[in-house]
Amino acid sequence: MKCLLTLAxxxxxxxxxxxxxxxxxxxxATVVTGDGSEPVKGGTIVVRSGQIxxxxxxxxxPADIRTVDAGGAWVTPGIFASVTTLGIWDVGAVSESNDxxxxxxxxxxxLDVELAVNPNNQHVMIHRAAxxxxxxxxxxxxxxxxxxxxxxxxxxxxxxPITKARAFQMVDLGQGGAARAGGSRASTYxxxxxxxxxxxxxxxxxxxxxxxxITKDDEVMLSRFDAEALKPVVAGNQKLYVxxxxxxxxxxxxxLGKEFPKLDMVLVGASEGWMVASEIAAAGLPVLADPLxxxxxxxxxxxxxxxxxxxxxxxxxxxxxxxxxMENPRRLxxxxxxLVGLAKLPGATxxxxxEAFASISSIPAEIAGMGGKAGVLKSGxxxxxxxxxxxxxxxxxxxxxxxxxxxxxxxxNHQTRLRERYRDLDESTLPKAYDx
Amino acid sequence: xxxxxxxxxxQQGNGNVRNKVWIVAxxxxxxxxxxxxxxxxxAKDDRGKSKATRFAAKTEAEGPFPSTYRPYPGVPTALVGxxxxxxxxxxxxxxxxxxxxxxxxxxxxxxxxxxxxxVIDASGKFVTPGIIDIHxxxxxxxxxxxxxxxxxxxxxxxxxxxxxxEHSVWPQDPGFxxxxxxxxxxxxxxxxxxxxxxxxxxxTLKNVPARTVQGMKFPGAPYGFKMACGENPxxxxxxxxxxxxxxxxxxxxxRQTWYDAINYANEKNPKRDLGxxxxxxxxxxxxxxxxxxxxxxxxxxxxDMAKEIGYKVTAFHHAVESYKIGDLLRxxxxxxAIWADWxxxxxxxxxxxxxxxxxxxxxxxxxxxxxxxxxxxxRLNQEASKAQxxxxxxxxxxxxxxxxxxxxxxxxxAMGIDxxxxxxEAGKMADIVLWNGDPLSVYSRPEKVWIDGALMYDAxxxxxxxxxxxxxxxxxxxxxx
Numbered sequence: 065m066k067c068l069l070t071l072a073x074x075x076x077x078x079x080x081x082x083x084x085x086x087x088x089x090x091x092x093a094t095v096v097t098g099d100g101s102e103p104v105k106g107g108t109i110v111v112r113s114g115q116i117x118x119x120x121x122x123x124x125x126p127a128d129i130r131t132v133d134a135g136g137a138w139v140t141p142g143i144f145a146s147v148t149t150l151g152i153w154d155v156g157a158v159s160e161s162n163d164x165x166x167x168x169x170x171x172x173x174x175l176d177v178e179l180a181v182n183p184n185n186q187h188v189m190i191h192r193a194a195x196x197x198x199x200x201x202x203x204x205x206x207x208x209x210x211x212x213x214x215x216x217x218x219x220x221x222x223x224x225p226i227t228k229a230r231a232f233q234m235v236d237l238g239q240g241g242a243a244r245a246g247g248s249r250a251s252t253y254x255x256x257x258x259x260x261x262x263x264x265x266x267x268x269x270x271x272x273x274x275x276x277x278i279t280k281d282d283e284v285m286l287s288r289f290d291a292e293a294l295k296p297v298v299a300g301n302q303k304l305y306v307x308x309x310x311x312x313x314x315x316x317x318x319x320l321g322k323e324f325p326k327l328d329m330v331l332v333g334a335s336e337g338w339m340v341a342s343e344i345a346a347a348g349l350p351v352l353a354d355p356l357x358x359x360x361x362x363x364x365x366x367x368x369x370x371x372x373x374x375x376x377x378x379x380x381x382x383x384x385x386x387x388x389x390m391e392n393p394r395r396l397x398x399x400x401x402x403l404v405g406l407a408k409l410p411g412a413t414x415x416x417x418x419e420a421f422a423s424i425s426s427i428p429a430e431i432a433g434m435g436g437k438a439g440v441l442k443s444g445x446x447x448x449x450x451x452x453x454x455x456x457x458x459x460x461x462x463x464x465x466x467x468x469x470x471x472x473x474x475x476x477n478h479q480t481r482l483r484e485r486y487r488d489l490d491e492s493t494l495p496k497a498y499d500x
Numbered sequence: 501x502x503x504x505x506x507x508x509x510x511q512q513g514n515g516n517v518r519n520k521v522w523i524v525a526x527x528x529x530x531x532x533x534x535x536x537x538x539x540x541x542x543a544k545d546d547r548g549k550s551k552a553t554r555f556a557a558k559t560e561a562e563g564p565f566p567s568t569y570r571p572y573p574g575v576p577t578a579l580v581g582x583x584x585x586x587x588x589x590x591x592x593x594x595x596x597x598x599x600x601x602x603x604x605x606x607x608x609x610x611x612x613x614x615x616x617x618x619v620i621d622a623s624g625k626f627v628t629p630g631i632i633d634i635h636x637x638x639x640x641x642x643x644x645x646x647x648x649x650x651x652x653x654x655x656x657x658x659x660x661x662x663x664x665x666e667h668s669v670w671p672q673d674p675g676f677x678x679x680x681x682x683x684x685x686x687x688x689x690x691x692x693x694x695x696x697x698x699x700x701x702x703x704t705l706k707n708v709p710a711r712t713v714q715g716m717k718f719p720g721a722p723y724g725f726k727m728a729c730g731e732n733p734x735x736x737x738x739x740x741x742x743x744x745x746x747x748x749x750x751x752x753x754x755r756q757t758w759y760d761a762i763n764y765a766n767e768k769n770p771k772r773d774l775g776x777x778x779x780x781x782x783x784x785x786x787x788x789x790x791x792x793x794x795x796x797x798x799x800x801x802x803x804d805m806a807k808e809i810g811y812k813v814t815a816f817h818h819a820v821e822s823y824k825i826g827d828l829l830r831x832x833x834x835x836x837a838i839w840a841d842w843x844x845x846x847x848x849x850x851x852x853x854x855x856x857x858x859x860x861x862x863x864x865x866x867x868x869x870x871x872x873x874x875x876x877x878x879r880l881n882q883e884a885s886k887a888q889x890x891x892x893x894x895x896x897x898x899x900x901x902x903x904x905x906x907x908x909x910x911x912x913x914a915m916g917i918d919x920x921x922x923x924x925e926a927g928k929m930a931d932i933v934l935w936n937g938d939p940l941s942v943y944s945r946p947e948k949v950w951i952d953g954a955l956m957y958d959a960x961x962x963x964x965x966x967x968x969x970x971x972x973x974x975x976x977x978x979x980x981x
Contacts (some may be wrong), residue, residue, distance in 0.1 A: 157731070157846035187844065311975070329663075339975060358678050358981040359643040359874055360974070366644075367975030370682075391842060391876070398882065401942035408936060409945060409959050412980040453893075459942045460889035461881045479843070479853045483894060486859060489827050 142197025142448030175212025373412030571952030581623030630686025638828025642673030653693025669957030858891020
């Protein structure tokens with residue numbers, strides 16, 4: 065009972081300390097707008113009521129609000145991480161702590177991550193401290209080609225992590241999808257078509273399906289709930305993130321997009337995207353790609369190269385960096401930085417610094433349907449602002465301050481506490497357990 | 501190492517098979533001489549007919565599966581004007597590095613004469629020893645990562661000390677070339693996996709493309725022995741309803757296996773036992789123990805087990821909690837081979853922190869940054885930089901030279917090859933990376949990589965990059981990757 069009371073009290077403390085959005089002006093900043101432009105020195109950022117009011121070199125600092133002198137430091141929009149599982153697992157291999165896959169569930173497309181995201185999760189805190197302020201979080205494909213409905217979350221310290229629930233559906237139309245569809249891509253496409261047709265057939269039937277309404281006729285391929293969940297996808301009201309790697313798989317996705325012309329598709333992965341870059345551009349599909357894949361992990365990724373993103377961008381494709389393909393999403397900045405270094409190599413295609421930062425800020429935000437609202441320091445965007453101790457794309461840099469929605473965030477977590485406890489190994493007076 | 505004309509194998513022209521065969525035989529002999537007599541072990545009293553034949557496999561001392569690697573030709577080269585990190589912790593500004601006949605001649609300041617050397621202007625660039633990854637599974641878990649390629653762990657029993665990782669290495673793994681071109685890797689240790697307590701022997705390779713694993717084997721490198729504690733063995737075997745299913749089971753199986761190995765080692769003429777020969781090699785100190793272990797408390801127990809049995813742990817691998825026992829690791833002289841930022845993927849990795857390396861360095865313990873990954877092996881320099889920066893943020897100043905030492909000389913020491921490579925000391929193998937910028941920056945890449953003085957990668961020359969058999973005729977063949 066006492067434990068419960070303590071927990072309740074600390075939850076209360078957390079919510080009260082983080083409720084108020086501050087008005088704030090940051091001066092003397094090296095401003096990174098996040099829209100692909102290069103950094104500007106001597107800039108100012110103004111945040112009021114949780115939103116960016118102005119940012120840039122020509123901004124005058126209002127006299128009426130608290131000023132933070134950045135001392136020339138880099139100031140950027142918060143990093144926007146897509147696609148992640150942030151907030152839905154504690155320890156990867158501890159299945160009881162891990163909600164990222166639901167292979168045993170009767171549902172697929174109907175899975176909804178909204179209520180599963182835990183804002184007190186350590187990975188949320190650790191990634192917040194790494195300058196990631198928003199993320200697209202979703203369950204991963206497991207029992208079906210459909211992974212379920214992902215959400216856009218914020219990584220702040222209040223109790224409400226959801227920026228936008230059911231922001232996108234995810235489907236695997238590549239090698240993994242084929243395995244889940246029964247062992248062949250031929251089955252994947254049939255299953256995909258069947259599912260979308262069932263969803264189309266439900267158009268006009270409104271409301272949440274009742275279990276009593278589910279009849280055998282409704283369950284050709286999907287449960288009624290799964291088919292219902294695909295209604296906004298097939299109507300183009302919910303984005304469809306399509307996981308594909310092989311050039312031909314990308315072409316298949318483009319073809320399916322023509323069959324269901326309202327689909328609002330985003331390609332995820334796309335290792336061989338550079339081989340069909342002009343076709344992706346012509347189809348107008350944005351891409352979230354893995355920047356440093358350089359190996360033929362499977363027969364669907366034979367053409368992998370770190371130049372993939374640069375080449376697709378050069379062909380006119382909108383490309384952001386996919387956070388799902390790296391050790392953890394706090395490596396986003398490192399991966400973007402590598403694409404800047406890559407540009408120096410003959411035969412390689414990288415990104416400029418501004419483009420690289422945009423690939424982890426404004427572009428994934430735009431792809432997620434938050435264009436102009438996140439990932440940029442522009443009037444009207446959320447007040448997600450990060451002050452860094454160095455070039456944000458360098459592996460040596462970390463944030464010194466993180467604001468989310470205009471609220472300065474705590475940057476401590478399990479890891480920082482361990483660091484402080486083990487700063488020395490002195491137990492001459494008491495065991496380490498008393499050092500907290 | 502082998503006193504042949506540097507380009508002997510290449511001057512013979514087409515079809516001079518006899519000479520080529522001779523060269524291979526000669527080098528095999530030369531290498532064999534390092535290990536033992538090199539004589540055939542077939543019984544000498546066999547004068548021809550089968551009834552008198554006695555059969556005998558080569559002994560361990562006779563070095564089966566010898567290295568056939570020999571350095572490729574190079575030209576005497578002077579790298580002039582670079583910032584040099586020598587691998588031993590030192591930095592030389594505006595330095596000169598000289599290499600000739602496969603060896604480092606000198607690494608020093610601009611006073612060094614470059615007469616007789618082909619000079620490469622390296623001003624604005626950086627030079628380090630070849631990067632060394634102490635923990636890789638390239639070749640054993642190659643790409644494409646299909647089930648047919650899953651050769652990294654003979655996990656069919658809790659202990660498999662009898663297996664040798666080299667027998668699983670696929671030299672055509674494209675990962676080797678990426679490690680060279682993107683990561684400047686010149687030497688690496690291929691370890692068996694960690695599903696079982698004793699995974700088998702490792703092999704140390706030069707990162708040179710070859711048709712056979714013997715053509716990659718690092719001449720004169722000691723073998724390593726892979727052990728694993730913690731979650732993996734107990735999960736894998738417990739899941740099969742057999743011992744070990746707990747951490748105490750892990751220790752029980754280990755200790756009994758060691759007792760049996762001691763009995764074997766004490767026998768005069770034991771029946772040959774492949775696994776026990778490896779364990780005996782560990783007891784004799786000839787084979788170096790590389791122990792996968794995450795938790796501090798478990799590492800402390802393993803070090804006591806090693807004392808009980810009478811062997812030495814050379815390095816704990818992964819070791820995310822080493823920072824909690826830096827003092828103990830220093831006192832026991834055990835290295836920690838670690839990541840910069842991996843954490844949280846399993847329970848025993850929950851307390852991983854980025855300051856691990858810096859705290860160990862502060863405690864005076866040995867640090868090696870490793871990859872365990874076909875991706876991170878391409879950027880060990882960045883991982884070292886990350887770990888160094890985490891230290892600086894908490895007030896632990898670690899020099900750039902020391903951060904480079906974590907991925908060069910310290911790795912070489914823990915692999916037992918530091919008298920041959922790992923630093924730019926005169927006489928060592930000319931394993932060198934010329935970086936197009938500071939290797940501790942995310943923006944820098946290897947521009948040229950030499951292995952034993954031979955230029956094996958050049959970012960400025962598209963044909964001077966290895967393309968494995970697997971990649972020929974496939975999308976992206978010879979691409980920058």
